[in-house]
Amino acid sequence: MSAYNRRDFTKLIMLGGIGYTLFSCVDDDKKQKSTVVEEKEEAFTVSQLLPENVKLYQKADEGYQELTVRFNKRFQQSPTYIAQCFTTQGVADAIKFAQYKNLNVVVKSGGHSFEGFSSTNNGLVVDVSAMKKMEWNPDHSVTIEAGCVLKEMYDELLPKQRILPAGSCATVGVAGLTLGGGYGFFSRKYGLTCDSLQAITIVDGNGNIRHESGNSAILKACKGGGNGNFGVVTKMKFRTYQAPNFFxxxxxxxxxxxxxxxxxxxxxxxxxxxxxxxxxxxxxxxxxxxxxxxxxxxxxxxxxxxxxxxxxxxxxxxxxxxxxxxxxxxxxxxxxxxxxxxxxxxxxxxxxxxxxxxxxxxxxxxxxxxxxxxxxxxxxxxxxxxxxxxxxxxxxxxxxxxxxxxxxxxxxxxxxxxxxxxxxxxxxxxxxxxxxxxxxxxxxxxxxxxxxxxxxxKYLSELKEIKKQLDPDNRFQHPQSISL
Ligand SMILES: Cc1cc2nc3c(=O)[nH]c(=O)nc-3n(C[C@H](O)[C@H](O)[C@H](O)COP(=O)(O)OP(=O)(O)OC[C@H]3O[C@@H](n4cnc5c(N)ncnc54)[C@H](O)[C@@H]3O)c2cc1C
The missing domain is CATH 3.40.462.20 (Vanillyl-alcohol Oxidase; Chain A, domain 3)
Incomplete structure (x- = not known):
């Protein structure tokens, strides 16, 4: 694996220039946190490009071929680069790399897109399927990284007698399913999968890391409109429900x-x-x-x-x-x-x-x-x-x-x-x-x-506004992504 080419990285470091600040928007009326954006502040350090955050593959690299496999064999695509991400920072670095190289970006979680929208024949695939951490919060909500598939989610939730209304096919990605809506056996009672989504971490088209919760318009857009359109969702916090005793x-x-x-x-x-x-x-x-x-x-x-x-x-x-x-x-x-x-x-x-x-x-x-x-x-x-x-x-x-x-x-x-x-x-x-x-x-x-x-x-114009805000250069593109 040639991973990053050192010259590319040096240029990327120079280009990125500056590190991250943190600011948050608080809705004073509701006291409800909605948006936190991490932006550049200090020097973009080499440590942010380490392989523990992201590994970059090109066609000749060992491991590349394996990463091109999708559930639908009809789509055998060969991206110019694949960024295998392990952390949200790794995703941000991958997007900055795409900016520097002027590459279009597609996102892959579970790889089950019916029409191959999580791969491409040119450009960069941001592959988050190795990000599989799940963490429980005291209120029975659970924070799930975007690489988890449904079986892994159920294996974590069911032993704790909790459920999330989602689909049933084992290897479908929780992220792809949720961002487009998500339904299954429990949805008529508990709503779509996206209705249980309380907060997300998303990396936008400029490589900024954003934390969205409460009444955020970006969170809203990701409940049904977030599939590969304007950012990479890396973490999702879900409300969960008491699991039934039988089925x-x-x-x-x-x-x-x-x-x-x-x-x-x-x-x-x-x-x-x-x-x-x-x-x-x-x-x-x-x-x-x-x-x-x-x-x-x-x-x-x-x-x-x-x-x-x-x-x-x-x-x-x-x-x-x-x-x-x-x-x-x-x-x-x-x-x-x-x-x-x-x-x-x-x-x-x-x-x-x-x-x-x-x-x-x-x-x-x-x-x-x-x-x-x-x-x-x-x-x-x-x-x-x-x-x-x-x-x-x-x-x-x-x-x-x-x-x-x-x-x-x-x-x-x-x-x-x-x-x-x-x-x-x-x-x-x-x-x-x-x-x-x-x-x-x-x-x-x-x-x-x-x-x-x-x-x-009726939500198309709202989604186009979010696209303009998060991805003004139209970096995220697949054959049916939202256009500017
Ligand atoms: C066998 C099978 C069974 C299914 N069963 C159900 C079901 O019961 N209920 C249901 O609602 N749907 C079901 N689906 C449809 C499924 O919800 C979609 O195919 C879903 O988009 C797959 O998500 P993924 O992460 O596996 O796919 P991917 O191919 O990785 O991604 C699908 C789309 O989402 C985008 N995307 C993926 N991850 C991210 C991310 N982290 N950030 C931003 N964009 C992202 C991709 O760019 C792509 O456009 C099923 C599909 C299959 C193939």
Whole structure:
């Protein structure tokens, strides 16, 4: 590993010039700390560039190749530099290096971006995946470094009987998931993952380290709009909740479906999910001609859970009631694939109810039923995701939608890619033509038209202001980053 080239560093030192001061803004009315920025003050010392903070890799370096691997094998990219960061200071140094070299920057935490937005073919990857410290605070909140993945977070929280409402796939990054919103089994009760975010440390486009909390507009922007747009989040402080004593899953399966039958079951599913208690979650998962309906719950409030299960059981081919299992054990059965695969996943729209998609369903369903490997899934949102307080404190614009859908396609050989992507796009076009326009930022599709509006809606102008403030040189760029 050649790591830093000494000449580069000498120039960087001269350029950085000066070290850091600390000042804080206090909202006098609310006495609520919102922003602390660490800026330059003293000489930029060599100690700030030590390998314990950051290691820089170039293509010929040992270890470089390993750092280019992402969960989606469709994206094999070769950045000019990779900065493997171990501390927030290391991230700040990496950004200053990017400034000096005039490089664009992308950020990598868990590496699960659907569309490869955490890598690049030129420019610098700031890789924070080695930053994995977790610290508890006396009030049961936990400060998590940005490199932690969901499994590591649950392994820390569950033995202490605490949870954070987040996704379930083991190797997804807590940072990437939270910064785009984040939802999972517990979100209808406790809100999106970002709604539990109380404070962050973020390095901006000038390499300044900022601590944001309380009523900070930057913290707000990172709750739904923070994915690789204007800074690198290095630490996140989360509120946590008492973990439930058990977790239970119900499943109804149907095979060899026709379009008519799939549509009837879906209509029934929409009808019953509207009545589910907020502790319950449900997903309609149509994989080719096989349908799985999942219902999960973790309280003894089975009102409307059992009636939904009983009604769907009657029209399904097979139904099972899972046992009440300890949460830690139950969650592992949803951990999913933990090694890189070829796939295309994307949001297929946010819906209010069955009528939102009824008009295009015949075409969508017949495409899914006749296309090998194409999966159409609809998940329940609603409950406390749609909270007024959360709305005011975040930039997630889709809270009023009760459903989030996704299309998925998985394959094994690169030769299958072109045909899979073509069918995928045909289905996306059907939704678009039907007027489906709102999409979840964490389920991006490079083909979305007007993606900024689709992801951020009414909050786009607010986010552009934050982009101007934190990243005036537009250093942070990926194919769907917020433009200046
Ligand atoms: C198998 C799988 C299961 C999933 N399940 C769920 C789920 O249950 N619920 C859900 O809500 N989502 C889910 N997702 C979507 C997931 O939330 C997003 O893919 C998320 O962005 C991944 O974050 P990451 O850190 O792993 O990815 P990365 O590829 O590292 O980053 C994703 C994006 O976030 C940016 N980013 C990452 N870290 C930082 C940082 N520290 N500072 C600033 N920007 C950063 C990157 O630049 C990139 O644009 C799933 C995805 C996959 C592949």
């Amino acid at each position: 239970q899953a119900f499943r109804c399966k149907s095979y060899k479906l026709t379009t008519d039958r799939a549509k009837k079951i879906l209509e029934e599913w929409f009808y019953h999910t509207q009545k589910l208690p907020i502790s319950a979650f449900s997903a309609f998962v149509l994989n080719g001609t096989t349908l799985t309906i999942l219902i999960t719950n973790y309280t003894d409030d089975v009102k409307n859970v059992m009636p939904m299960y009983d009604a769907l059981k009657k029209i399904s081919d097979k139904a099972t009631v899972g046992s009440k299992r300890p949460l830690a054990r139950a969650l592992t059965s949803f951990y999913g694939v933990q090694h890189p695969i070829y796939f295309k996943n994307a949001c297929a729209g946010m819906y209010n109810d069955f009528s939102s998609i009824e008009g295009c369903l015949d075409n969508v369903l017949s495409k899914v039923l006749s296309s090998k490997g194409l999966i159409y899934q609809i998940n329940t949102l609603g409950g406390n995701i749609n909270s007024e307080t959360a709305e005011k404190q975040s930039v997630f614009p889709h809270r009023s939608y009760s459903y989030l859908s996704e299309l998925q396609s998985y394959w094994e050989q690169p030769s299958q890619e072109a045909s899979r992507l073509a069918i995928f796009q045909e289905v996306q076009q059907l939704f678009y033509d039907h007027g489906i326009r709102a999409h979840y930022r964490n389920y991006p599709d490079s083909n979305f038209k007007d993606f900024e509006i689709a992801y951020y809606g």
